[in-house]
Every structure is written in C-alpha cells, then in structure tokens.
Amino acid sequence: MSQISEEAIVGRGNKDGASLFRDWFRELTTAAEEDRRAAYVFVMGSLCELLQTFDLPVVFPEINSLQTAVRRVAHEYLNEAEDYGYSPDICGYVKADVATQLRRGELPMGRIPKPAIAVYTNACNTYIKWAEIWERMHGAPTFVIDVPGSRADGAKTWQGDQDFENDRRYVLAQLKELITTLEQLTGRRFDIDRLRETMGHANTMHRGWKRVLELNRSRPSLFNALSDGTIYLGVTNCLKGTAAGARYFDDLVEEMEYKAARGIGTLTDEQYRLIFVGVPCYPIFRRFTELFTESGGTFVNSTYLWFASGGSNLGYQYDLEHPLESLAEGLLVSVRDAMDSMFFQTGVLTDMIDAYQADGIVYHPIKSCRTVSTGLADNRRALMRERDIPSLFIESDMMDRRVVSEAQLKNRIDAFFEGLAARRRQAAISNP
Amino acid sequence: MSDVTVFSEWRDQPLEEILYQCRELAEDMDFPTVRRWREAGGKVLGHFQVYFPEEIAHAGGMLPFKVRGASVEATQADSRFGSYLCSILKTSLELALSGRVELDVFVTHPICDAARNLAAVWGRNVTYPCQILYLPQNANSQHATEYLRGEYDRVKRTVEAITGGSVTDAALRRSVEVFNENRALLRELYAIKRDTPWLVSAEDAYVLTAVGGLIPREEHNDLLRTTLPLIRASDAKQQDRIRVVFEGGFCEQPPLDLIRAIGRSCYVVDDDLLIGLRWILDDVPIDGDPLRNLAEAYLEQSSYSPVQHDLRKPKEKMLLKRIEDSGAQAAIVTAAKMCEPGLEEQVAYTRALDQESVPYFVSEFEENMTSFDHLEIQLETFVENLLFE
Numbered sequence: 099m100s101q102i103s104e105e106a107i108v109g110r111g112n113k114d115g116a117s118l119f120r121d122w123f124r125e126l127t128t129a130a131e132e133d134r135r136a137a138y139v140f141v142m143g144s145l146c147e148l149l150q151t152f153d154l155p156v157v158f159p160e161i162n163s164l165q166t167a168v169r170r171v172a173h174e175y176l177n178e179a180e181d182y183g184y185s186p187d188i189c190g191y192v193k194a195d196v197a198t199q200l201r202r203g204e205l206p207m208g209r210i211p212k213p214a215i216a217v218y219t220n221a222c223n224t225y226i227k228w229a230e231i232w233e234r235m236h237g238a239p240t241f242v243i244d245v246p247g248s249r250a251d252g253a254k255t256w257q258g259d260q261d262f263e264n265d266r267r268y269v270l271a272q273l274k275e276l277i278t279t280l281e282q283l284t285g286r287r288f289d290i291d292r293l294r295e296t297m298g299h300a301n302t303m304h305r306g307w308k309r310v311l312e313l314n315r316s317r318p319s320l321f322n323a324l325s326d327g328t329i330y331l332g333v334t335n336c337l338k339g340t341a342a343g344a345r346y347f348d349d350l351v352e353e354m355e356y357k358a359a360r361g362i363g364t365l366t367d368e369q370y371r372l373i374f375v376g377v378p379c380y381p382i383f384r385r386f387t388e389l390f391t392e393s394g395g396t397f398v399n400s401t402y403l404w405f406a407s408g409g410s411n412l413g414y415q416y417d418l419e420h421p422l423e424s425l426a427e428g429l430l431v432s433v434r435d436a437m438d439s440m441f442f443q444t445g446v447l448t449d450m451i452d453a454y455q456a457d458g459i460v461y462h463p464i465k466s467c468r469t470v471s472t473g474l475a476d477n478r479r480a481l482m483r484e485r486d487i488p489s490l491f492i493e494s495d496m497m498d499r500r501v502v503s504e505a506q507l508k509n510r511i512d513a514f515f516e517g518l519a520a521r522r523r524q525a526a527i528s529n530p
Numbered sequence: 531m532s533d534v535t536v537f538s539e540w541r542d543q544p545l546e547e548i549l550y551q552c553r554e555l556a557e558d559m560d561f562p563t564v565r566r567w568r569e570a571g572g573k574v575l576g577h578f579q580v581y582f583p584e585e586i587a588h589a590g591g592m593l594p595f596k597v598r599g600a601s602v603e604a605t606q607a608d609s610r611f612g613s614y615l616c617s618i619l620k621t622s623l624e625l626a627l628s629g630r631v632e633l634d635v636f637v638t639h640p641i642c643d644a645a646r647n648l649a650a651v652w653g654r655n656v657t658y659p660c661q662i663l664y665l666p667q668n669a670n671s672q673h674a675t676e677y678l679r680g681e682y683d684r685v686k687r688t689v690e691a692i693t694g695g696s697v698t699d700a701a702l703r704r705s706v707e708v709f710n711e712n713r714a715l716l717r718e719l720y721a722i723k724r725d726t727p728w729l730v731s732a733e734d735a736y737v738l739t740a741v742g743g744l745i746p747r748e749e750h751n752d753l754l755r756t757t758l759p760l761i762r763a764s765d766a767k768q769q770d771r772i773r774v775v776f777e778g779g780f781c782e783q784p785p786l787d788l789i790r791a792i793g794r795s796c797y798v799v800d801d802d803l804l805i806g807l808r809w810i811l812d813d814v815p816i817d818g819d820p821l822r823n824l825a826e827a828y829l830e831q832s833s834y835s836p837v838q839h840d841l842r843k844p845k846e847k848m849l850l851k852r853i854e855d856s857g858a859q860a861a862i863v864t865a866a867k868m869c870e871p872g873l874e875e876q877v878a879y880t881r882a883l884d885q886e887s888v889p890y891f892v893s894e895f896e897e898n899m900t901s902f903d904h905l906e907i908q909l910e911t912f913v914e915n916l917l918f919e
Contacts, residue, residue, distance in 0.1 A: 183880065185865075185873040187614065192874070220667040223643045226839045227874045233844075234878060242839055244668035244677075247640070249684070250661040251653055264680035268666075271673030441650045463612040468870060472619070472647035476610035480654045493613060 108362060111321070111350040115329040118346060120207075122336045127208035129155045135214030138232060142408045143219030143245060143433040146338040147300050147416075147425060148276070151292040152284045157210050158335055159228070163194035167380035167497045169206045176498060189224045190466040190497025192231070199235055213238040215283055217276065219245045221408075221433050222469045241279055243272050245430055247437035252445070254434070257427075270426035290421060296339035297416040297425065306347025307334055308413030313354040314398050315454050317371075318363025320354050323397040324374050325387045326364070334407045369394025370518050373450050375401050375443070375477075376462035377470055379507075381499040389508055390460070393515040398454045401439045401446065405470070409435035440470050444480045451485055458518055459489040464496045488521060490514040534570040536563040537745045540753060545760040548753070552737040555744060557786060559600050561631050563744045567593045568632060573693055576633040578622065578648055579781040580641055580835055581806040582663065583682055583824050585709050585814075588747065589701040590689035595633070596743025597622045598783055598804070599897050602630070610651055616868040617897050618782035619644055626656055634692050636660040637685070640667070641781065641837035642871050661688065669829050669840035678825035686821065702820035710813040712747045715754035720800065720808070722761055724856045727797035728768045730761050732776075733790045735798075740783075742807050771797045772916050774891075775853050777879065778864030778872055779803035780835040784895045791902045792862065795913045800856035802835060809833050836875040845875055846882035853888060860889040860916060862909075867896045889916055 129136060137154040139145065146156055166172040172194055179193035180186060182200065203210040213236055216229040220242060229240040246265045248254050255262035277288045310330065314320050321327060330350060337343030357363070372390065374397045379386040390397070404411045409432030417424040439446050450456065461478055463471035478489055492510050494502040540551040555563065564574055575587040576597045584594035599618035607623040625631040635658055640646040646662065653660035664681055666674040686697045716739060723735050730738075738757060742750040774796040776789075783803065792798060814827045834840070834848040853861055863879045865872030876892060883890045891912045893905060 183877040185876070187868050188870050188873050220640060223640060223646065223837070224870060226667060227836075227871055230839070230845075230878070231874075240841075242668045244664075244666055244671070244674075246664040246681075247646075247662065249649075249664070250659065251650060253661070261680070261684050264677060264684075268671070268673055268677035268680075271677075272668055272671050275671055275673075441647055444654070465614040467643070468615065469643035469646070471612045472615060472644045473611075473651045475612055476651045476654055479610070 107353050107356050110353050112326055112329050114346060115333050118337060118342060119332050123207045126155055126157060126210050130203050130209040130211040134211055136211040138213040138216040140218045140225050141335045141406050142221035142436045143243060143429055144335060144338060144408060145217055147296040148293060150296045150339050151289055152280050152286055154214060155211060159195040160191050162198060162205055162210060163191040164380045165207055166194050168383050171206055172381060172497045173499055190495060192224060192228050194497060196231060212236055216240040219243050219433055221437055241276050245269055245433040247434050248442060251442040265430055266427055269430045270423060273422060273426050293421050294418045297418060297421055299341055299344040300339045301415050302344035303334065303338060303347045304410050304413045306351045307407060307410045309351050310354050311399065311403065311411055313358050316358040318368040319371060319396050319398045320357045320363060322364050322387065323400040323403055324378055327403050328378060331403055331406055334410055365391060365396055367394055368396055370457040371398045371455055373399055373456045373459045375459060376474060377402060377464050377467055377496045379494050379502060380496050381502045382504055385504060389511045398456060399450050401443055404439040405436040409433055441473060443477055447481055448484055451487055459487060461489060461491045463493050465501050466495050466497050488517055534567060534572060535749060536566040537749055548757055549734045552741050556737040556740045559602050559630060564595055564631055573634040576636045578638040578645060579806060580837055581809040582637060585702060585705040585824060586682060586685050587689055589705040590693045590695065590697045592689060592693060593746060600625055601785060601898055614868055615644055616782055616866050619648060623652060634658055635688060637663050639663050639665055667839050674829055675825045678828060679822045682821045682825055699820055703816050706814050706816055706820055708747050711751050713810060715751060716808050718758055724799045727799050728766050729764050732793035732798035733786055736789050736803055739804050739807060771795060772860055772913055773797045773799045773858045775856055775858040775861045776801035777849055777861055780805045782866035782869060782897050785897055785899060788895055788902055791906045795910050799858050800852050805833055805835055836871040846878045849879055850882060850886055862891045864893050864895055867894050
C-alpha cells in the first residue's frame with residue numbers, strides 16, 4: 099500500500115465507480131441493440147448472484163429512474179407517464195420507468211433491454227405493482243420472492259427459532275422454484291458451481307461494504323454518505339456477484355484505510371457530522387449535498403446506504419458449502435435488515451449516533467416513497483425522546499422537481515446549522 | 531366471551547329501524563360495541579385492513595375489531611406522519627391515540643408501503659403489542675400455504691399470550707363454523723344486491739356488512755339471519771337505474787354519504803367494499819388442521835384486491851369477471867386519495883374496460899370528504915349518458 103501515491107488512491111473509488119457504472123450501462127445498451135432480454139430487478143434483494151449464473155443482464159429500474167432525475171430530465175418522463183394515466187401521487191420511479199418502456203427503453207445514459215423476467219422481493223410493495231406493469235406491457239413473467247420481515251420492533255428471530263425456520267424454509271422453497279423458472283426461461287441447466295463463484299464475489303463485496311461503512315467512523319469522515327456513498331452504492335447493486343465488483347470493494351477498502359491512516363477527509367474543515375435518513379433529493383442532487391457541506395456539515399452515514407444496498411451493510415457471508423440454503427438465509431437476513439432500517443429504525447439510529455459521533459440527524463421524507471417516508475415523523479419524535487440530538491425534517495422528492503423548492507430547503511438547512519452552532523457555543527460556555 | 535351481547539338495539543325492531551341502528555353503529559366513532567365488550571372483561575384484537583384470519587382471535591375468546599379508519603379529525607395522529615399519505619392511516623391511529631378505541635394487540639399487514647409502517651408507528655405510541663402479519667405475497671409458491679400455516683400458528687401464540695389461555699383445534703373449528711355461517715349470510719346479502727338491488731340500498735347493504743367488524747360474529751349472524759328475510763319480503767319497486775360495480779373500496783372506505791349519493795342514481799350490484807370480510811369465497815373445511823384450512827382458503831378460495839399479488843388473478847380480468855357475473859352495465863372505478871395500489875390499479879382497470887367497451891366513471895375519494903355535489907352531478911351526467919344513449 100505504501101507504494102501507491104496519494105494521487106492514485108484518494109478518489110479512486112469515485113472515479114472507478116463511475117467508470118464501472120458507465121461500462122455496465124454500455125453493456126445494457128449493447129444487449130438492447132442485439133435484442134437480448136434482461137432480468138429486471140430491484141436494489142432490495144436483487145438476487146444478482148443467482149441471475150448471473152444464467153448470464154442474464156440485470157436492469158435496475160430504480161437506478162435508471164433516479165438517473166433521469168440526476169440528469170434533470172425526470173419531468174419529461176413523469177409527464178409522459180401521467181399522460182398515459184398514472185396519478186401524480188404515485189411513485190416517481192415507477193412513472194419514469196413507464197415512460198422509459200413507452201420510449202422502448204431509451205434513457206439519457208443509453209438504452210435498456212426489454213425484460214425476459216422480473217425478479218423482485220416484497221421489501222417495497224411498489225416493486226410488486228411495478229412488475230405487474232411489465233407483465234401487462236411486455237407479457238414478461240414475474241417472480242416475487244416473498245421475504246418476511248421483522249414482525250415488530252426488536253422482535254427479530256434467529257436460527258433455531260420456529261418462526262425464523264418457517265421464514266427460511268419459505269424463502270428457500272421460492273428460490274428453488276425461481277431456479278426452475280429460470281431454467282425453463284433460458285433453456286440452461288442451473289450450475290451450482292457458478293453460483294458458488296458469484297456468491298464468493300458477493301461475500302467479498304458484503305465484507306468490503308461493511309468495512310467501508312465502519313471506516314467512516316474516522317474523524318474526519320472519509321466519504322460523504324450522501325454523495326460519494328451513492329456512487330459506492332451503485333456498484334454494490336449493479337455489480338453484485340461479479341469479479342469486478344469484488345475487486346472494486348477490495349480497492350475501496352484499501353482507499354478508505356489509506357485515508358483513515360492519514361486523516362484525509364472530505365472537507366477541509368469538518369464541523370458537523372450528520373446522519374441522513376430517507377432518500378436523496380435527486381432532482382438537485384449535487385446542490386442538495388452542497389447545502390450541507392457549505393456549512394461544514396458532512397454525512398457520515400445514512401439509512402439509505404443500508405436499505406438501498408439490500409442489507410449488504412450487514413456483511414453477510416454465504417456458506418459456499420451449502421450455497422442454496424445459505425443464499426436463502428442471506429437473502430432473508432439481509433432484506434429483513436433493509437426493511438428494519440426503514441420501519442424500525444430507532445435502534446439503528448441511536449447506534450449510529452454513538453458509533454459515528456453524530457452531531458445531528460437530517461430526515462428527508464419524500465412524496466414519492468411511502469415505504470421510507472411514512473413513519474419518519476414519528477421516528478423523529480421517538481428518537482428525540484431517546485437522544486438529545488438536533489434534527490432537521492425537510493420534505494421534497496427524489497424525482498419530481500415540482501415538489502422540490504431549493505429556496506425553502508436552504509432556509510431550513512441554514513436555520514438548522516445556526517442551531518447546531520448555537521448549541522456548540524452553549525456547550526462551550528457550560529463546559530469551558 | 532361469546533355470550534356477551536354488545537349490540538342489542540336492533541333486536542325486535544322492524545326492518546327500517548334495524549337498518550337505522552346499523553347506520554348509527556357504523557357511523558359511531560366512539561365504537562360503543564368495543565367499549566361494551568371491554569367493560570364485560572373481554573379483550574380486543576385490532577387488525578388493519580384488508581384481511582385478517584379473525585377465526586384465530588375469535589377462538590381465543592377475543593373480539594376481532596376491524597381497523598378501517600374513521601370519520602374523525604386526526605389531530606394527534608397527523609404529527610406522526612408525513613404529508614403525502616392516505617387518510618385511513620392517520621384516522622386509524624387517531625382512534626388509538628385519542629382513546630376512542632382501546633385494544634390489547636394491534637396487527638397490520640404489508641398490504642402497501644404505507645400500511646407496513648403502521649406496526650412501527652403504532653408500537654411507538656401505545657403500550658400494547660403491535661405486530662405485522664406477513665400474509666404471503668407469493669401466492670403462487672407451492673410452499674405458500676405451509677408458510678402461512680406457520681404464520682397463523684405464530685398469531686395463535688400471540689393470542690394465547692394475551693389471553694393467557696390455550697387456543698385449541700376444537701375452538702378453532704367452532705370459530706370456523708361461526709365464520710362460515712357469516713360468510714354464507716354475506717353471500718346471501720350480496721346475492722340480493724345482485725339479483726334484486728331495489729330491495730336493499732347500497733348504503734344499507736354496506737352498513738349491514740360493516741357492523742360485522744364491530745361486533746362478535748355470533749351477533750352479526752343473528753342480525754343477518756333476522757334481516758335478510760325482511761329485506762327479501764320488502765315491497766320496494768324496481769326503478770330505472772343502471773347497474774354498476776363499485777371498485778376501489780378494498781381499504782379506505784368512502785363515506786356513507788358518498789355510497790348513498792351513488793345509490794341515488796345507480797344500483798350497486800357488486801363492489802369490493804370491506805372485501806376482507808368477504809375475502810374467503812366458500813366454506814372453510816371443518817375437518818383436518820384448522821390453521822392449514824384457513825391458510826389454504828386465504829390462498830385458494832379467495833377474492834382479489836390490488837394489494838394481493840396472484841398470477842392466477844390479474845386484477846383487471848377479475849374486475850371484468852365481477853362486472854359480468856353481476857350483470858353490471860358499467861363500473862365506478864375509484865381510489866382513495868394517495869392510495870398508491872389503488873391509483874396504480876386504476877390505469878389497468880380503465881384500459882381493460884376501454885378494451886372491452888365497458889363504460890366507467892373514474893374518481894377519487896377520501897373517508898373524511900363532506901361535499902359530494904360536484905361528484906354527484908358528474909355521476910348523474912354519466913348515468914344519463916348511458917340511459918339515453
């Protein structure tokens with residue numbers, strides 16, 4: 099490690115991540131041009147490990163949709179879907195994808211193939227409704243892998259418990275049924291050794307992702323969970339189960355350890371360490387982050403990096419001796435964790451506050467996503483009872499610029515930082 | 531506990547008075563029957579829309595109470611939620627926060643992205659247990675019944691922990707019998723709606739169904755056994771109205787005044803209002819493992835809704851079948867405001883109806899809406915167009 103120059107290693111994760119993402123999308127465009135079909139999947143429980151053994155390109159419609167927002171064309175897609183009949187009050191990701199399908203897969207980054215199959219979990223109910231749209235539009239088979247979540251706050255069950263075993267048997271049975279469906283669809287026999295290989299890569303990625311998140315406890319923080327973290331998240335999802343993805347995470351861990359050892363952070367003067375709860379404001383993605391960094395605030399972690407990685411943050415390690423059984427358990431445990439970080443996140447956040455020495459929490463519920471947003475106001479109340487920590491609650495959207503008011507956001511964010519500063523001054527007076 | 535009577539106002543009354551008492555109860559936001567049940571020492575299991583295997587609570591001696599929102603202002607609950615949400619979530623929680631309804635346990639389901647948050651939100655605000663019943667979303671898995679049987683067993687253990695008693699197979703079978711009778715009576719009520727809709731108004735049929743979620747099923751069976759023959763014997767005359775199916779009431783309920791307004795110009799010959807109470811279409815077998823029978827019935831003998839995914843039941847085809855089976859001439863395709871599954875399904879419904887040239891009327895509603903003039907005029911125009919086409 100000592101032989102690598104700082105210039106070569108610092109920022110490598112962002113550069114390589116963007117490059118891998120472009121390559122991945124280029125391959126999708128090629129597949130579309132060759133009229134090859136893809137597996138449509140979602141970030142929470144993508145099952146890329148299994149799908150890759152059948153050489154199916156994977157399309158992440160959520161990621162495609164958010165890219166239209168980042169590239170500031172989402173409104174065109176939303177309008178088209180609303181003209182088709184979809185309500186302004188439903189998920190913006192769904193609508194952007196409907197318009198993408200109506201445009202025969204055309205997106206600002208290239209083109210996506212049509213679906214051969216849609217494979218998705220129930221981690222978000224909209225996944226299910228969304229796949230039904232493809233079923234109607236393309237006649238594509240859809241397969242829901244139903245992953246039961248925690249039944250109540252703090253009521254997680256584990257191996258040996260009869261309820262956990264009931265869930266695990268259910269997930270395993272569905273995986274076996276999915277394999278049969280994939281064999282019929284592709285005309286290929288399932289290759290368990292290839293599954294071991296992709297799961298091995300996923301193990302490296304899970305381990306790396308967990309370590310990267312842990313390393314951001316450093317002071318100063320090594321990456322901004324909102325901006326840099328989203329790039330890493332993209333690789334976590336799109337390249338899951340690949341050698342390139344595994345290598346990327348080995349490199350990323352190396353970069354973060356390098357930065358940690360040398361005290362290299364994201365800001366020249368990190369003033370406030372923040373935790374982000376919700377989904378980013380993609381229509382003004384860069385500006386949204388700047389509204390915080392300009393005041394010395396950086397996001398050290400977020401629930402988004404947990405749930406939108408499908409629970410990869412847990413670092414679950416598959417047992418390659420028993421790949422199918424382990425894939426079922428890993429899917430169950432990881433997706434359940436993703437759901438917990440959306441629904442039962444009070445404990446998650448108190449742990450994060452302590453581990454990352456956070457100065458404040460920023461809640462960002464959005465119009466488009468009720469899965470994430472429904473309980474945030476109540477969670478804030480609960481968290482404020484548990485911890486004496488400032489919080490900010492700002493609503494906008496991940497897709498729809500009609501409900502994003504930058505001026506209003508700025509006012510609220512500025513006031514939040516004024517409060518943080520006043521609190522720090524007060525603490526200095528009280529504890530000289 | 532089944533010997534406790536919580537709704538006696540209708541007894542020994544003529545039909546009009548019975549229906550009036552049912553309307554009063556359905557619209558009473560202090561839920562007197564639940565209060566009376568508790569005052570008699572009974573325990574209450576509140577379950578959110580759409581479907582819950584009430585037999586399990588019943589077999590444990592609890593009152594299964596259908597949490598379906600309410601016509602109340604969500605003064606306390608509003609601050610627990612974000613802005614872009616359906617009303618039913620807020621008003622349901624309001625019932626708990628305001629003390630209008632006291633429960634011993636609350637169960638919700640992952641029917642939609644909003645509702646699956648309810649167990650967490652509710653649980654942070656009350657002292658009794660709150661949990662999620664994970665009804666299977668992969669209804670097509672060969673293992674779904676086995677899984678659901680295990681999930682029902684977990685619910686049974688929850689009931690046992692709350693009541694301190696044991697829920698035996700014999701008790702479950704007795705409860706299945708009670709609910710089988712209830713389902714048969716509701717099917718009869720809907721047969722009257724379908725075959726002779728002039729005998730029972732849309733709102734009366736609705737309240738006769740809705741009170742089932744508020745009282746013990748034995749009492750509901752008594753009510754329906756008494757009332758249905760009176761309805762059949764009514765001398766109401768057939769009028770020149772179009773026959774419609776009302777779709778979109780599977781979760782949040784339209785206000786009774788809206789149902790009444792629709793009933794003024796249409797015969798509502800079928801609907802999905804409170805579909806959870808009518809989810810299972812046939813008798814659940816009595817013999818064998820009762821939990822397995824209930825699980826199998828949920829998956830194999832059931833209706834449809836936008837919040838259950840089953841490849842065998844494409845929703846738009848099921849709606850067309852409902853229209854055909856009921857002899858309806860048109861459909862009213864509604865969705866509760868901010869109801870994501872309902873709004874998404876509207877697109878599939880209207881496209882299928884267009885394809886089959888079935889006339890339809892599209893609207894949105896909210897349980898707390900109070901003005902219907904505009905909607906009623908639009909609906910009347912729609913109906914007139916059909917009548918004078």
